[in-house]
Amino acid sequence: MAATILAAITACAPPDAAPAKPPPPTSVEAAAVRPPDAVDRLSATGQLAREREMTLSFRIPGVITRLQVDDGDRVAAGQLLAAVDPTGVAAAESRAVAEVERARRDQARDQALFDKGFVSRQRLEDRRSALAIAQAGVSAAAFDRRWSRLVSPVTGVVLQRHAQAGEVVQPGQAILRIADEASPLILRAPLSDRDVSRVKPGQSAGVRIDGLSNEVAGRVARVGERAGAQTGAVDVEIEILAAEGLRSGQVARAWIAVGPATGTTFARIPAEAILEASGGRAFVLVVEQGVARRRPVTFGGFLDDDALVNGLAADARVITAGAGFVGDGDRVSVVDPARLAVGAPKSGVAR
Numbered sequence: 001m002a003a004t005i006l007a008a009i010t011a012c013a014p015p016d017a018a019p020a021k022p023p024p025p026t027s028v029e030a031a032a033v034r035p036p037d038a039v040d041r042l043s044a045t046g047q048l049a050r051e052r053e054m055t056l057s058f059r060i061p062g063v064i065t066r067l068q069v070d071d072g073d074r075v076a077a078g079q080l081l082a083a084v085d086p087t088g089v090a091a092a093e094s095r096a097v098a099e100v101e102r103a104r105r106d107q108a109r110d111q112a113l114f115d116k117g118f119v120s121r122q123r124l125e126d127r128r129s130a131l132a133i134a135q136a137g138v139s140a141a142a143f144d145r146r147w148s149r150l151v152s153p154v155t156g157v158v159l160q161r162h163a164q165a166g167e168v169v170q171p172g173q174a175i176l177r178i179a180d181e182a183s184p185l186i187l188r189a190p191l192s193d194r195d196v197s198r199v200k201p202g203q204s205a206g207v208r209i210d211g212l213s214n215e216v217a218g219r220v221a222r223v224g225e226r227a228g229a230q231t232g233a234v235d236v237e238i239e240i241l242a243a244e245g246l247r248s249g250q251v252a253r254a255w256i257a258v259g260p261a262t263g264t265t266f267a268r269i270p271a272e273a274i275l276e277a278s279g280g281r282a283f284v285l286v287v288e289q290g291v292a293r294r295r296p297v298t299f300g301g302f303l304d305d306d307a308l309v310n311g312l313a314a315d316a317r318v319i320t321a322g323a324g325f326v327g328d329g330d331r332v333s334v335v336d337p338a339r340l341a342v343g344a345p346k347s348g349v350a351r
Helices: 002-012 087-115 121-146
Strands: 026-028 030-032 040-050 053-057 062-067 080-084 149-151 156-161 174-180 185-191 204-208 216-227 234-240 251-258 267-270 275-278 281-288 291-303 306-310 317-319 332-334
Touching: 040 174, 040 234, 040 291, 080 174, 087 121, 185 251, 204 234, 234 251, 281 306
Parallel strands: 026 332
Antiparallel strands: 030 317, 040 185, 040 251, 053 174, 062 080, 080 149, 156 174, 185 234, 204 216, 204 251, 216 234, 267 306, 275 281, 281 291, 281 317, 291 306
């Protein structure tokens, strides 16, 4: 009887629960650490400009009566661009001519009196000086008349028009800014004092503008001798060797090929692998035997699409895509980028 009851209880007991299966590894993308380049590169961002750009203005005040060009217009050397009302200049020139005629008459009269001994030599010399001053007034009036018209000094393009016809302008007020298209296109970019010490004229460079797929070649043309008062940065000029498709005023990014940096050299990893960068320190996740491991690195900044780091093994692989869904100690599976799911991975918990 007891045996029967025991058998019944045994039959009714649930089977032992199967052990829980560990979650599948999280799919991630990883990249190998690239060793330091034999030739290091410095990156910089600046604005393009023609080497010769000039602001045109009138020498005299007046009302603009003609302004025949606008932004983007091409102009030829010697072309009339703008003019002010010449009435005041013409009146001044007429007064100067009249002063010359009067001075000549005064000198002729005193010369005749001097020959008869009626006036002193000093008075005659004063008359000659007055004539010379009057003649200088005529030259000044003629000079002002020439500067009542703005003529293009170069063949180029109008970068900016600062005034409109009908406006009253003052001497030296900016009217037009012209670029000489025969001069080379220059990228002026600021560099820190630490980086600029490694830059010399003649070094090769590359320039890229967002929206243009091709990178254009350049070379360092000049290194500034003075740092900016507010930023402490030094401007470096990069001459663009093939400027087709580029325009003055565009913002561009450039790299400059320089010699190896002194002291520590940095390896390169994709910029998206960097976690929690602060100052000269950052963290990355590396793949070690199918497990993600959080590792500290020395951070040297960004260069193009890469980050400069030190402190990783030469054969290390850093997690790029998917790093936000794994943590230190999680199992991972490195997959081809084309197979990596967009958004949250198929397995794993976001951390």
